[in-house]
Amino acid sequence: MYVLLILIAVIAIVLGVPDIRRSLISRPAFAFFKRVLPPLSATERDAMEAGDVWWDGELFSGKPDWHRLLRTTNPKFSADEQAFIDNQLETLLAMIDDFDIVMQQRDLPPEIWDYLKKEGFFAMIIGKEFGGLAFSAAANSHIVGRIATRSLSVAVSVMVPNSLGPGELLTHYGTDEQKNYWLPRLANGDAVPCFALTGPEAGSDAGSIPDHGVICKGEHEGNEVLGIKLNWNKRYITLAPVADVLGLAFKLDDPDEHLGRGKHLGITCALIPTSHPGVKTGDRHFPLAQAFMNGTTYGKDVFIPLDWIIGGQDYAGKGWRMLVECLSAGRGISLPALATASGHVAQRMTGAYAYVRHQFGLPIGKFEGVQAAMGRIGGLNYSVESMRRLTVAALCEGQSPSVVTAMTKYHMTEMGRTIGNDALDIHAGKGIQMGPRNYLASNYMGVPISITVEGANILTRNLMIFGQGATRCHPYVMKEMAAAGNPDEEAGLREFDQLLIKHIGFAAGNTLSAFWHGLTGARFADSPVSGETARYYQHLSRMSRGLALSADVAMLTLGGDLKRKEMISARLGDVLSHLYIASAVLKRFEDDGRQQADLPFVRYSLEHHLHQIGVAFDGFLQNFPQRIMAGLLRVLIFPFGIHYKAPADIHAQSISDAMMIPDATRDRHTFLCYWRDDENDVTGHMELAFQKMFKLQDVYKRLRKAQKKGQIGADLNGDALADAALQAEVIDQSTAAELRHCERLRMSAIAVDSFSFEGVKDGKFKALD
Structure with a gap:
């Protein structure tokens, strides 16, 4: 003692x-x-040091304040945002034919490019004083996500100008002169922007960029001025082939110390018109069967004035901090929105397909092996949407939580990959045959793009x-x-x-x-x-x-x-x-x-x-x-x-059952997924077949009983099934008409696209009836 x-x-x-x-x-x-x-x-x-500490700090503390989490406001759309979502967004979605964009045009059609520019899809983060929409992170995420359920190529084309790039950098750091000149042009679509950061030897380690600028005197517009002589070689730059203005990150040296701040100033960001002498753009990459514009830019001994540095001379050498501060927020919006879109489409369409597709006399969604995969799809999609909402809520509160957005980007894209794999496994042949009725393949092939960009997932x-x-x-x-x-x-x-x-x-x-x-x-x-x-x-x-x-x-x-x-x-x-x-x-x-x-x-x-x-x-x-x-x-x-x-297992089985019921729960969990009341629509054909079959579920039960009794043949479908059931007096005339319509929808839903031999060879892909 x-x-x-x-x-x-x-x-x-x-x-x-x-x-x-x-x-x-x-x-x-x-x-x-x-x-x-x-x-x-x-x-x-x-x-x-970039970004803020938010709920991640509570979790790291060992004693999270759960009441603080639950007090976090769930963001709502403003009246302007909701009107845009209800009108311009819906109009755009109806215009999109992703198979045509990816497999035939290899580009967005001119009418979609024009509509995106005219309606401000490239200006969601630009302030209204400059002609932009000034939308919240919640609206940005929703719009990009909903577009991605229709076309990844269109979604990427929209998300890039609203993510890390000239618009955001100018908004936060630009001089008044730069803002007044460029932001209205970006807002009304007169100038399409791109931002060139990565290159052959600077991907995830973007801080090691070899692209180089030297402060020196040179000629600009007929006058000798103090400026920068630049050399760069960039790759993987989205929108570069069609950009009018190039945001460029490079290492800046001042060997003669013109600015009086040493010889090595560090990473710097500048804004350069692509029409400027010596700027080279136009070559394209072809990223995993997607049609969004992604390509190269390079320049040799290109001279620009100092006032083209974003933020002016005072921001020479401060580019890396500018980039990581902007990325810490943007990383929580765009790529997570793409992952969420894939989850919403996979849950809605896989539930429908698992009900419509029958094997051994039962919907495939009733087999436990399929239910295990459906459970993962539904359970992980619930996680993905939950994570998207919480991260967006932080951004809407003015937070910029860099660790949270890194977690969001990594785990949402990885969960999206798992969801996509399970959806493809369940759809089997329908999932792997490309065509106008395949709603999974394009986004599935685009998953590694999200995995790779804005910080590779391994890093x-x-x-x-x-x-x-x-x-x-x-x-x-x-x-x-x-x-x-x-x-x-x-x-x-x-x-x-x-x-x-x-x-x-x-x-x-x-x-x-x-x-x-x-x-x-x-x-x-x-x-x-x-x-x-x-x-x-x-x-x-x-x-x-x-x-x-x-x-x-x-x-x-x-x-x-x-x-x-x-x-x-x-x-x-x-x-x-x-x-x-x-x-x-x-x-x-x-x-x-x-x-x-x-x-x-x-x-x-x-x-x-x-x-x-x-x-x-x-x-x-x-x-x-x-x-x-x-x-x-x-x-x-x-x-x-x-x-x-x-x-x-019981949770996976309950989820799979819920996915095969067209009710409010299914709608709440898959609200981003766009479909149209059109039997020929890429998602509409499956949705309509599912809803019609669910409506006639009692009729199909009677037909199965009649088949077991030998009243009608066991191998009939389509009109033959309806005619046999009518003749055996299992159904009446009115029901037979509904059944014929339903069978036509069902057979269309389980079918896959096919093309003429010569059409595929020529790359025209004209679908056969």
């Missing part, structure tokens, strides 16, 4: 007396922290999510890094000392809480709600504690090596990501009024993400190089083992 009291007194003195604490604890810790601090390049530091998962999240989202690490970097070492030590005490308390609290939650199964953790989803909040709170503890241990024991242990850090990033997605699912369930019909989707989604958290933790603990610490962490976080299971 006395020994314990003495020990407590010693600890209290060491921690409570500042001079003793700094001498015995803080100074050695300060030296250790500076030694293991991961070295950051200038571009890494800019990327690290995003392995380097960005946890690498940036560990410092930005942690309540103390970023501040401790700043203290360690203070040139006044004593001042830095004093600041570090205060932070260290708080950090120790933070780590101790997470350690004790993680162990307590592990012992009790988190049954005493707080939940903001009661009922069906309360336990999920408790499980997520427990995993948040585990993440906070594991991150501290990983950073403490591995230090700068953690940046190179990509497989380790990626797994912790997976934990953070799945915590975020599960949070989004819970938030959506509350926002939608706790719809009971949604519970199978909610349960499937949450069980999937908790299981993935368990998988990520297990992989982290199995491979963590400090084996003693790995064993200790396993005991603290999972004293009785990791017991999160993959979603139960």
Whole structure:
């Protein structure tokens, strides 16, 4: 007893007396922290400091405030946005024939280009004072997503001017003169923009661009002026072949120090008319059977005036920070919208096809193997839409959460890939034969495009999510890094000392809480709600504690090596990501009024993400190089083992049943999917067949009974089936007429397009009747 009291007194003195604490604890810790601090390049530091910390910070804290999450406003469209969605957007969707665009035109038709320009589709992020639409992130996401359900090529053409590019960069950083000249031209479509960042040796590592500019004197419009002589060679630039104005990122040097800021200024962004002497555009790439304009641009010894730098001379060398700050928001809108569109189409059309397509006398959606895939489609689509909504809500609140948008881009595009694979498996032959009635193939082939651009997914998962999240989202690490970097070492030590005490308390609290939650199964953790989803909040709170503890241990024991242990850090990033997605699912369930019909989707989604958290933790603990610490962490976080299971079969079966009912739940889950009341429409032919067959489900039951009794043939379809049933008096004349119509729709829905031999050879693809 006395020994314990003495020990407590010693600890209290060491921690409570500042001079003793700094001498015995803080100074050695300060030296250790500076030694293991991961070295950051200038571009890494800019990327690290870009954007805001939002709900990701709560999840990293170990004690997320669920009430804060539920208070986040679900964004609504303004009157102008809703009118545009109801009118201009619907008009555009009716104009689109994606098979013609991709397989025959290899371009958007002139009437679509003209309509996009005239109606402001390229000006959604430009302010109204410049003739733009000034739409919110929510409207931007919805519009791009709904277009993508019709044509990925059109959607990409719309999303790029409204994402990272001249319009956004000018809005945030342009001089008044640049804004007044360019933004009205971009808004009314007189100038089509592109932005050239990546090249042959600078893809995901865009900070290593070799393109180069030198400040020097040269001739412009007949006068000698101070400007930049540029050389560049860019690839993969969307809209470059048709652009009127080129945004260009390059490294800028000032060898004669004309600007008085050193010889090497860094990455800079400039705006150059493509008609300017020496600018070369026009060559096209052909990205995975898509028809959007993507190509090259290059220039040799092109001279431009200094005032073509976006933001003017003051922004020379500040281009990288400008880019990562804009990308931190844009990454959460465009590509996630494309992934969501694929999910909505896959869920709606796969449910319809699984009902319309019969094998062995049953809809294929009644077979358990198909139901397993349908469960993934419906469950993951619920996650994708939930994640899209929550991220857009943050952006509409004025946040720019860089870690959240990185998680959103990575996981939504990966879940979209899984959904697409399952949809193709179920559709089988109908999914792989290209033609005017194939609503899956074009978007399916376009999935790797979303995976690749705006930060390749491998890079995003392995380097960005946890690498940036560990410092930005942690309540103390970023501040401790700043203290360690203070040139006044004593001042830095004093600041570090205060932070260290708080950090120790933070780590101790997470350690004790993680162990307590592990012992009790988190049954005493707080939940903001009661009922069906309360336990999920408790499980997520427990995993948040585990993440906070594991991150501290990983950073403490591995230090700068953690940046190179990509497989380790990626797994912790997976934990953070799945915590975020599960949070989004819970938030959506509350926002939608706790719809009971949604519970199978909610349960499937949450069980999937908790299981993935368990998988990520297990992989982290199995491979963590400090084996003693790995064993200790396993005991603290999972004293009785990791017991999160993959979603139960019953949830997949309930989802598949719901996908085959044309009701309000199906409409709510697939509202982005465009279809037209037209038997020849790419999605309309399947939707109409599904609705008609569902309406006549009792008739088809009577027909199956009659076939079993031998009253009508078992191998009949179409008019022959209707005639036989009428003759056997199984149905009456009125029903026979409906059945003939339904059978025609059904046979059209399960059929695939075919073409003349010569037509395919010539690339004309004239469909045969």
